[in-house]
Amino acid sequence: MTDLAVAHGHDADVIGLDAVHDGPAPKRIVTLYGFWIFLLSDMVMFSCFFAAYAVLLGQTAGGPSGAQLFNLRNVAIETGCLLLSSFACGMASIAAEERNHFWFQIAMAVTCVLGLAFLWIEFHEFADLVARGAGPSRSAFLSAFFTLVGCHGLHVSGGTLWLLTMMAQVFAKGFRADIQRRFLCFALFWHALDIIWVAVFSVVYLLGSAV
Amino acid sequence: MSDTHELHQTDLAPGEERGVSVKYRVFGYLIGLGLAVLLTATSFFVAGTDLVWQPSIPVAIIVLAIAQMGVHLVFFLHITTGADNTNNVMALAFGLLIIFLVIGGSLWIMDHLNQNMMPMDQIMQMQR
Numbered sequence: 475m476t477d478l479a480v481a482h483g484h485d486a487d488v489i490g491l492d493a494v495h496d497g498p499a500p501k502r503i504v505t506l507y508g509f510w511i512f513l514l515s516d517m518v519m520f521s522c523f524f525a526a527y528a529v530l531l532g533q534t535a536g537g538p539s540g541a542q543l544f545n546l547r548n549v550a551i552e553t554g555c556l557l558l559s560s561f562a563c564g565m566a567s568i569a570a571e572e573r574n575h576f577w578f579q580i581a582m583a584v585t586c587v588l589g590l591a592f593l594w595i596e597f598h599e600f601a602d603l604v605a606r607g608a609g610p611s612r613s614a615f616l617s618a619f620f621t622l623v624g625c626h627g628l629h630v631s632g633g634t635l636w637l638l639t640m641m642a643q644v645f646a647k648g649f650r651a652d653i654q655r656r657f658l659c660f661a662l663f664w665h666a667l668d669i670i671w672v673a674v675f676s677v678v679y680l681l682g683s684a685v
Numbered sequence: 686m687s688d689t690h691e692l693h694q695t696d697l698a699p700g701e702e703r704g705v706s707v708k709y710r711v712f713g714y715l716i717g718l719g720l721a722v723l724l725t726a727t728s729f730f731v732a733g734t735d736l737v738w739q740p741s742i743p744v745a746i747i748v749l750a751i752a753q754m755g756v757h758l759v760f761f762l763h764i765t766t767g768a769d770n771t772n773n774v775m776a777l778a779f780g781l782l783i784i785f786l787v788i789g790g791s792l793w794i795m796d797h798l799n800q801n802m803m804p805m806d807q808i809m810q811m812q813r
Contacts, residue, residue: 680729680746
């Protein structure tokens, strides 16, 4: 009984000390929290584009509407690519935490290939629209469409470059603490892009072709 | 006792999971992927079908999209309601507030403007 009481008192002391000397958070928490704030502000920026698109959805200026332009089969394939690449990115973050070079590079390569496939389909879709005379200057609806979807595409392109950089850095420098932090930021970025794509395919393509 | 001790020391960074086995983590991502595929397939199905009451389709698509974003947040970004995640959730809540204000506010204001606007042909006549 007394032993228990002593142990108890000791524990309480440790906690008390902890509460007093609760110094700055570790660097990985500070870095990732800062990056999380950036991602949220990025989402706020996207929300402005979404608002513009929703407002301008009907303003086709006599030009083609979403229902006439969108090919939902392509959109479904793009969605599958991004979803699977998000999953592969998750596998890469497990491999990074386990410091397993082989599976890290494999998972990152899969992520990269799926991201590039997405970009390839999207690029062809845009080129096809412009060739059919439905470029961004055709109507307010199409301006909003190209701005929103193009901005997401630019983010994916930038993410792909970042992905290749991370593969090279892990290959050259190994799983150092700073490299791990960068990789965790990248993983957050990639998953956040997938969240934005969920909103894009729902609002832009599915709702846009329903109207 | 040791639990509170742990909580003091280790807040989680966004996207971070700690103290779980590899098998369990892979399983978590698989569940997330399965749910996301299910929700995506449902919303594509709902958009293209005649089986559902037509006016409900936009609402259904938006609800499915919000659900899928929740799945992504929990299973891929590991944003949870745990005590070690409070800061991340608070930041997210603030972001959502701004997003809601921007989108909801724009739609509300622009819809009213549209309704109160004179039809285009009458404006053109006034300019002559």
